[in-house]
Amino acid sequence: MFQGLSFEPVSLPAEAEQLRREVRDFLAKEQGWFPNSDFNAGESAAFSQRLAERGWIGMTWPKQYGGGDRSFLERYVVTEELLAAGAPVGAHWIADRQSGPLLLKFGSEAQREKFLPAITRGEYFFSIGMSEPDTGSDLASIRTSAERTDGGWILNGSKIWTSGAHHNHFLIALVRTEPPSDNRHAGMSQFIVDLKDNNVTVTGIKNLAGESDFNQVFFDDVFIPDDHVVGEPGNGWAQVMSELAYERSGPERFLSAFRVVVEFMEEIKDEPTDEQMAVLGRLVSHIVTLRRMSISVAGMLEAGGTPDTEAALVKDVGNAFERMVPEMIRACAPNNVSPRFARTFQECVLHAPSFTLRGGTQEILRGVIARGLGLR
């Protein structure tokens, strides 16, 4: 009999629950930010630095690079507490989630020493440079390219949808370092680009919600020294593929709309109708199950696996759920709602289209799952 993808139950260790209490204590004392209803919508360098002081950036990295040598499950607990609270994690999120792990896995020792400790101190924030105006899901079609020069490369081209590039420090860009050939995935490299370089131009793009969070980044003969090439030239595709399980597997892939559920509950607390209670129960049944599967994926990462298909599945089911949340709540919300509920709800609706686009579109993720079923 065919077995679908398996998500073995994983229990969080005792250290993780202790850590949870510490994060909750930390959050209880935090002020000055409104809980966001999409983790991508809140960023604060100061907040990230407060987290860094607690050792909660780069938690799983070796201590010699400023990390905490902690498990993926402990990191999972910290990240889910922050997301559930709607904390402004945007500034350090990418650096912590994938840029750092990329350098740990593929970077040179010098790169690890230069960048990782600074990330753990909340001093360096990173953006991802993959998409281009003509390159979205078909990542291998990128045109941004670099030519060899003395001591490095000259980079030309453009990246788009680069969240945070307007105030982050570095961008890791996937670029062509050899012309396209029959092997579509060959000839690409990743460069660490200094966003403050004179030949780098960052132009904000206003999203549908009216925020200027993402950008187009232009490279005009930017010099990239050899020591800013991540690992080996030509290994870009393998590097990007290895980031995917990290990028796709976390609790941000089903918790983006969580604050709307909390505000809904607050809104109905005095006299919840049967229908409202049933909708709340339904929402929670989805969240609990998705969380259990997400923890299972964190367990697979902890065990050293590459749960690419599992991560894609949890992200796909999670994102579809996130998009459903405001619609389900809307169908039974009270006629008169508080300004606080309205604000959270509207922010979620305006961000919702992006849930199933970012980090791998729904259609691409379903293609990955189909491949896991042996159909492609």
Add this chain to the structure above:
Amino acid sequence: MDQEKQLIKDTIERILDDHCTPGVVDAAEAGTSPETLWQHLFDNGLLQPGDHAGQLLRSCGSRAVPAPVSETIIAGQLLVQAGHEEPLEAMTTLAMAAMSEVGEIWKGEVTNVAFANIAPQILVLHNDMNRSKLGLFNMKDLEITSATNMAGESRASIAIDAKPIKTVNAPARSSGDVMKRGASSRALMMAGAIEAILGLTVEYATTRQQFGRPISKFQAVQQQLAVMAGEAAVSMRASDSVIGLDANITDVAIAKSRIGEAAGKVSDIAHQVHGAIGYTREHRLNHLTRRLWCWRDEYGGERYWQQILGRRICQSSAVGLWSRITAAG
């Protein structure tokens, strides 16, 4: 899955593959009791309560076993809980209702009784305000009005006016246990059926050719199968939380409602991919989808359990919602 659990699963599924063929399922719908299957399950000790029971129910769901497996196990559990050590020796079905006692005679009516047409005995839980009682009856002493559900499984009404062959006092609120275990059993059976449907549908899509290629090569079909795989994975994981048949009410509510939701989506996609052939009695898909449509409504449908969950959540504050979610593990 650890080795021991895998061994148990393999043993169960070997018995089912040998003795619960599609032919056996069809024959049962026509009234033939699957006695050989039952005997093998019984001889292997599988019909007594135990750690294996949750996996047994998942596997039975995947093969559309047409017999009161969950009822016999839950009846066994109720008796053990009531301090009655002697195991059940025969196929037993289950019901609960208010009864009146006239001397040693119990009088009352129970409905939607599973497999009363083949089970020689029934355990009835009779609840009143202060205590519960269990009564085991010989089916031949009772008046049965036959009926079946959409899946052709016997779901009879029984008028009881008879003396139980055995009576045991049960812990109070045993009816809550029956609802939780019954719902857990349906959740497990549905998860098994959903996994089997995924396998059948992938196999169909990769072998059925149209336009010169297997239909699994079309993106429209791949995307649908990916959605099905998502619902199957969700169902399996949700069922893991009730696999001990002793789960708390939160886990039962989550499993029964979430898997019930998945059941509808999975059957829709399965029938769409299978095309017309899947819409026949001859093809085995119907054994599974008709059962999903029935089991999702037994022991409380999605709405029933979502409301229980929502009501419990509303007893605490919104600020505490996240803690409740993390406490559920």
